[in-house]
Amino acid sequence: MHRLIDLKRVAVMMVASVLLSFATAAISDSTVVEGSKAAGMDKGGCVAPQMDMRRNHMEYLKHQRDEVVHKGDRSSKFALAECVNCHASKDKKGHPVPVNAKDQFCDSCHDYAAVNITCFQCHRKVPEEK
Amino acid sequence: MAKAEFDVPELQEYVDVPEVEEGTMAHVKSFVVTKPEHNTDLGFPGELVEDWHDKALEKLDDLRGRYRSLQVFLDACVKCGSCTDKCQYFLSTKDPKNMPVGRQDLLRKVYRRYFTFAGKYFPKLVGAEDLTRETLDDWYNYYHQCSQCRRCSVFCPYGIDTAEISMAAREILDSIGYGQKYCNEIIAKVHKIGNNLGLPGPAIENTLEGLEEDMVDDFGVEVKFPLDVKGAEVLLVTPSADFFVEPHVDGLIGYGKVFHEAGISWTMSTTASEAGNFGMFIGSYENMRRVALRVREAALELGVKRIVFGECGHAWRVAYAFLNTLAGPFDFLDPDYPVPQHICEFTDDLIKEGRLNLDKSQNDDMVLTFHDSCNVARATRMGDKPGGQFEIPRNVIKAVCNNYVDMHQDTIGEKTFCCGGGGGLLTDDLMETRVNGAVPRMTALQNAMNEKGVTHMAAICAICKSQFTKVLPYFGMEMDQIVSVHQLVGNALILTTQKSEGDDEEQENDD
Amino acid sequence: MSFFFALLFILASLVFVVGLTLKIIQYAKTPVPLKIVTTPAPVTKSGVVLRMFREVVFFESLFKSTKWTWIFSWVFHMALLLVLIRHLRYFIEPDAVPAVVWTLIELVQPFGMYAGFGMVLGLVGLFLRRVLVDRVRYISAPSDYLMLLMLGFIGFSGLMMTFVVHTDIVAIKQFFTFNGGQLPADFPLIIHLSLVALLMLIFPFSKLLHVPGIFFSPTRNQVDNPREKRHIVPWAKALEEEQN
Ligand code: HEM
Ligand code: HEM
Ligand code: SF4
Ligand code: SF4
Numbered sequence: 115m116h117r118l119i120d121l122k123r124v125a126v127m128m129v130a131s132v133l134l135s136f137a138t139a140a141i142s143d144s145t146v147v148e149g150s151k152a153a154g155m156d157k158g159g160c161v162a163p164q165m166d167m168r169r170n171h172m173e174y175l176k177h178q179r180d181e182v183v184h185k186g187d188r189s190s191k192f193a194l195a196e197c198v199n200c201h202a203s204k205d206k207k208g209h210p211v212p213v214n215a216k217d218q219f220c221d222s223c224h225d226y227a228a229v230n231i232t233c234f235q236c237h238r239k240v241p242e243e244k
Numbered sequence: 245m246a247k248a249e250f251d252v253p254e255l256q257e258y259v260d261v262p263e264v265e266e267g268t269m270a271h272v273k274s275f276v277v278t279k280p281e282h283n284t285d286l287g288f289p290g291e292l293v294e295d296w297h298d299k300a301l302e303k304l305d306d307l308r309g310r311y312r313s314l315q316v317f318l319d320a321c322v323k324c325g326s327c328t329d330k331c332q333y334f335l336s337t338k339d340p341k342n343m344p345v346g347r348q349d350l351l352r353k354v355y356r357r358y359f360t361f362a363g364k365y366f367p368k369l370v371g372a373e374d375l376t377r378e379t380l381d382d383w384y385n386y387y388h389q390c391s392q393c394r395r396c397s398v399f400c401p402y403g404i405d406t407a408e409i410s411m412a413a414r415e416i417l418d419s420i421g422y423g424q425k426y427c428n429e430i431i432a433k434v435h436k437i438g439n440n441l442g443l444p445g446p447a448i449e450n451t452l453e454g455l456e457e458d459m460v461d462d463f464g465v466e467v468k469f470p471l472d473v474k475g476a477e478v479l480l481v482t483p484s485a486d487f488f489v490e491p492h493v494d495g496l497i498g499y500g501k502v503f504h505e506a507g508i509s510w511t512m513s514t515t516a517s518e519a520g521n522f523g524m525f526i527g528s529y530e531n532m533r534r535v536a537l538r539v540r541e542a543a544l545e546l547g548v549k550r551i552v553f554g555e556c557g558h559a560w561r562v563a564y565a566f567l568n569t570l571a572g573p574f575d576f577l578d579p580d581y582p583v584p585q586h587i588c589e590f591t592d593d594l595i596k597e598g599r600l601n602l603d604k605s606q607n608d609d610m611v612l613t614f615h616d617s618c619n620v621a622r623a624t625r626m627g628d629k630p631g632g633q634f635e636i637p638r639n640v641i642k643a644v645c646n647n648y649v650d651m652h653q654d655t656i657g658e659k660t661f662c663c664g665g666g667g668g669l670l671t672d673d674l675m676e677t678r679v680n681g682a683v684p685r686m687t688a689l690q691n692a693m694n695e696k697g698v699t700h701m702a703a704i705c706a707i708c709k710s711q712f713t714k715v716l717p718y719f720g721m722e723m724d725q726i727v728s729v730h731q732l733v734g735n736a737l738i739l740t741t742q743k744s745e746g747d748d749e750e751q752e753n754d755d
Numbered sequence: 756m757s758f759f760f761a762l763l764f765i766l767a768s769l770v771f772v773v774g775l776t777l778k779i780i781q782y783a784k785t786p787v788p789l790k791i792v793t794t795p796a797p798v799t800k801s802g803v804v805l806r807m808f809r810e811v812v813f814f815e816s817l818f819k820s821t822k823w824t825w826i827f828s829w830v831f832h833m834a835l836l837l838v839l840i841r842h843l844r845y846f847i848e849p850d851a852v853p854a855v856v857w858t859l860i861e862l863v864q865p866f867g868m869y870a871g872f873g874m875v876l877g878l879v880g881l882f883l884r885r886v887l888v889d890r891v892r893y894i895s896a897p898s899d900y901l902m903l904l905m906l907g908f909i910g911f912s913g914l915m916m917t918f919v920v921h922t923d924i925v926a927i928k929q930f931f932t933f934n935g936g937q938l939p940a941d942f943p944l945i946i947h948l949s950l951v952a953l954l955m956l957i958f959p960f961s962k963l964l965h966v967p968g969i970f971f972s973p974t975r976n977q978v979d980n981p982r983e984k985r986h987i988v989p990w991a992k993a994l995e996e997e998q999n
Contacts, residue, residue, distance in 0.1 A: 172921075319964040568985045625798075
C-alpha cells in the first residue's frame with residue numbers, strides 16, 4: 115500500500131519540477147543582433163544557409179585558416195574578419211561592440227552552450243575601420 | 245593416504261584459473277533430512293511440502309523484504325565476472341555453478357522471473373527462468389557447496405556476498421521441508437542437549453576431570469577446568485570439539501593454563517557448552533537466536549562478569565557480530581571489557597602485560613604458519629583496530645614460537661582461502677567438495693613447506709582443524725600438521741609453581 | 756519528430772525518475788537485521804564514507820581483483836562521468852547557476868569531447884572480455900551484451916556528432932529546456948536520442964541498479980562496531996518481544 119502513496123508524492127514532485135523548468139528564459143529564433151549589418155539583410159544574405167552555419171561554422175573557419183596559413187590562399191568566403199564585419203553591432207554612440215562581448219553575436223550562443231571561444235585572443239573582434 | 249571414490253586433485257605449484265566445465269559437481273548432494281523431527285524441531289515442515297513451488301516463492305518474497313542484503317544483491321550484480329575465479333570450490337571443480345556469481349544466479353534467475361518487470365515480460369533476454377524441480381535441486385546441491393566464506397564479497401565491486409544468498413536459499417529450502425541432514429540434526433541437538441556433538445553434562449565433566457588429573461601428573465600443578473561454577477569472573481564458551489578431539493583439546497588445555505596463570509576465575513557451562521551456531525549456516529535468524537540465547541542465559545545464571553569465546557571461526561562471527569543483536573544487551577557484564585572477547589584477545593592482553601612466563605623454545609620442533617579462518621578474517625575483528633583479527637593471533641603465535649612464517653600473500657588476511665569445510669559442509673557426504681575446496685589452501689601450505697620449511701599450520705577454528713585433520717592425508721600430508729593456537733601457547737607457558745625441569749625455573753618467575 | 760521525441764523523453768524521464776526513486780525507497784525501507792560488513796572495515800562513520808568514496812571513485816574492490824576489468828571499467832565510467840558533465844550544457848541555463856559552476860562546465864568541455872573516445876574504448880574492452888573469457892561468457896545473458904552495445908552506440912553516435920557531422924547544439928538545448936525549438940533532423944542525433952531514451956527506460960529494471968545498489972550494500976556501508984553498539988531492527992525486536 116505505501117508504495118502507492120510514494121508514487122503519488124513522487125509524481126507531484128515531478129510535475130512541479132517540469133513546470134518550473136518551463137519558466138526559464140527563452141532564446142530567439144535568430145541570434146543575429148540588432149544594429150549589425152546582418153540585421154538589415156534577409157535570411158539568405160549570409161555566406162551559407164543558417165542551418166549550415168549553426169552546425170559547421172567552426173569547421174569552415176578552421177578550414178579557411180588552414181588554407182590561408184598553409185597554402186596562402188585567401189580566396190575562401192569563410193573569413194573570420196568578414197563574419198565580424200557583418201555581425202558586430204554598434205552601441206548607442208555608434209561605436210562598434212566586440213562580437214564576443216556579453217550577449218553579442220558570438221557570445222550569446224557560445225555562452226549558452228558553454229563553449230569558450232579563443233579566436234579573439236588574436237583576431238579582431240570589431241569591424242575594420244574603413 | 246585416505247581412500248576416495250572420486251579423483252583427488254593433484255597439487256600444482258600454482259592454482260590456475262581453470263576453463264569452465266559444466267556439471268562436474270552436479271552429482272554431489274549432501275544428505276537430505278530423513279527424520280522429520282530434525283526439521284520440525286527447528287520449526288520447519290518435516291518433509292518436502294506439496295506446494296513447494298509457491299511456498300518457496302513466498303519465502304523468497306518474504307526474505308527480500310526483511311533482508312536488504314538479499315534485495316540489493318539480487319538487483320545489483322552487473323555480471324562483471326570479478327568474483328568468478330575467487331571461490332575455492334570453483335577453482336578445483338571447474339563447475340561454473342560453483343563460481344560465486346553462478347551460484348547466485350541460481351536464485352537470481354528465479355527472482356527475476358517472478359519479481360522483476362524485465363524477467364516477467366522478457367525472461368529470455370535477461371536470463372530469467374521458471375522455478376522447476378531441477379532448479380530446486382540445483383539450489384540444494386550448489387548452495388550446499390558454498391562454505392559462506394565471503395571471499396567473493398571482498399572482490400565484488402558492490403560487496404555482493406554469496407554467503408548471504410546461500411543463507412537465504414537454505415532458509416527457503418528449510419521452509420519447504422528440504423533441509424540438510426548435517427546442519428539440522430546438529431541444531432536439533434543444540435536445542436535439546438546444548439552442544440553440537442550432543443555431549444551430555446556428565447560426559448563433559450568427566451573429560452574435564454581427566455584433564456585436571458593430567459595437569460597434576462605432568463606439571464604438579466592443580467590447573468582447574470571448572471564447569472558450572474557460579475560467581476566466576478569469566479564464562480568461557482568454546483566449540484564442543486575442544487572437549488575431546490585432537491588437536492582441539494590441546495587448545496582447551498592452553499586456555500586452562502592461561503586462565504590459571506592470569507589468576508582469573510573462570511568457568512564453562514553445560515548448557516552453553518558450544519560456541520558454534522549452525523543457525524547461521526541455514527540462514528535462520530530464529531534458530532540462530534535460540535542457539536545464541538543459551539550463552540546469555542548461562543552468563544546470567546552463573547553470574548559471570550565477562551564472556552570469552554574459544555577458538556572457532558563461525559562461532560566468533562556469531563559472537564562478535566551478531567551476539568549483541570541476538571541476545572543483547574549485555575549491560576549486566578563488566579563494561580570495561582568488550583562483550584564478548586576472543587580468547588586470543590584475552591591471551592594477547594596478558595602477554596602484553598607480561599603476565600605470562602613463556603618459553604618459546606618449547607615449540608622449537610615446529611616451523612609454523614597460520615591459516616586465517618574465513619569467518620574471523622572477513623566477518624569479525626579483534627582488538628580495536630581494523631585488521632586486528634590478523635595481527636592478534638599472529639602476535640600470540642610469535643610470542644610463543646621462534647619459527648613463524650606466513651603463507652603466500654594472496655592466500656592470507658582478507659584474501660584467505662577457506663579450509664574447504666566451513667558453512668555446514670563438514671560432513672562426510674560432501675567429501676568430494678571438501679577435498680576440492682581445500683586445494684588452494686593445501687597448495688599454499690605445500691609451497692610454504694617446500695620453500696620455507698614449514699612443518700605445522702596453526703588455526704583458530706574448530707571446523708578448520710577438523711577439516712584439515714581429515715583432508716591433509718588426501719594430499720600426502722600428515723593429519724597432525726594442524727595445531728591449535730592455544731596448543732602452542734600451552735606448550736610454551738611455564739606455570740608459576742610448575743615442577744622444574746631445570747634449576748633456574750624459580751628465578752625466572754619473579755615478577 | 757520533435758513531438759515524438761518530446762513524448763518519448765517525457766515518458767522516459769518519468770519512468771527513470773519514478774522507477775529509480777521507488778527502487779531507492781525500497782532499498783532504504785528494507786531492514787538490515789544483522790551486522791554483515793566485510794572486514795577489515797572502518798570502525799567509524801567517517802571511515803565508512805571514505806571507504807565508499809574509494810569504492811565509487813576508484814573501484815577499489817575491483818582493483819583488488821582483476822586489473823584488466825578494472826582498467827576498462829574505470830576508463831569507461833570516468834569518461835562517462837566527464838561526458839555527462841559536459842552534457843549538462845544542454846540542460847542548464849547559464850543564468851540559472853552560479854557563474855563558477857558555468858565556468859566549470861565550460862572547462863570540462865574539451866575533456867568531455869575526448870572522453871567520448873575513452874568511453875567507447877572502455878566499452879569495447881568490456882565487450883571483448885565478455886565474449887572472450889569463458890567464465891564471463893557463461894554468466895552473460897543477452898541483455899548483458901546488448902547493454903554494452905547500446906552504450907557503445909550512444910557513444911559512437913555522439914562522437915559522430917562531435918567530430919564528423921555536427922548538429923545544431925543551440926536548437927537541441929532549446930528543445931530540452933522546454934523553449935519550443937525543433938529538434939534538428941540529423942541521423943546520428945536520432946540514434947543518439949532514441950538510445951538514450953531506451954537507456955533511461957530500462958535503468959530502473961536492469962543491472963544499472965548497481966548505481967543506487969552500491970550505496971546500499973550492507974557489506975560496504977556498515978560501521979564495524981557490533982560489540983560497541985547494539986544493532987537491532989524492528990522485525991527482530993518484535994520477534995524478541997514475542998518470544999520473551
Ligand atoms: C555511482 C556510479 C557508478 C559506479 C560506482 C559504478 C561502478 C561500476 C562497477 C564497479 C562496475 C563493474 C565493472 C565492469 O564490469 O565494468 C560497473 C559496471 C557497469 N556499469 Fe557502472 N557504475 C556507476 C554508474 C554507472 C552508470 C551511470 C552507468 C550507465 C549509464 C553504468 C553502466 C555500467 C555498465 C553497463 C556496466 C557493466 C559493464 C560490463 O558489462 O562489463 N554505471 N559499474
Ligand atoms: C537527452 C540526453 C542527451 C542529449 C540531448 C545528448 C546530445 C548530444 C549531442 C548534441 C552531442 C554532440 C556534441 C557536439 O556535437 O559537440 C552528444 C555527444 C555525445 N553524447 Fe550525448 N546526449 C544525451 C545523452 C547522452 C548520454 C546519456 C550519453 C552516455 C551514456 C551520451 C554520450 C555522448 C557521447 C560519448 C558524445 C560524444 C562526446 C561529446 O561530445 O561529449 N549522451 N550528445
Ligand atoms: S562465499 Fe565462499 S564458498 Fe561461497 S561462493 Fe563465495 S567464495 Fe565460494
Ligand atoms: S563480482 Fe559482484 S557484480 Fe561482479 S559478477 Fe560477481 S557478484 Fe556480480
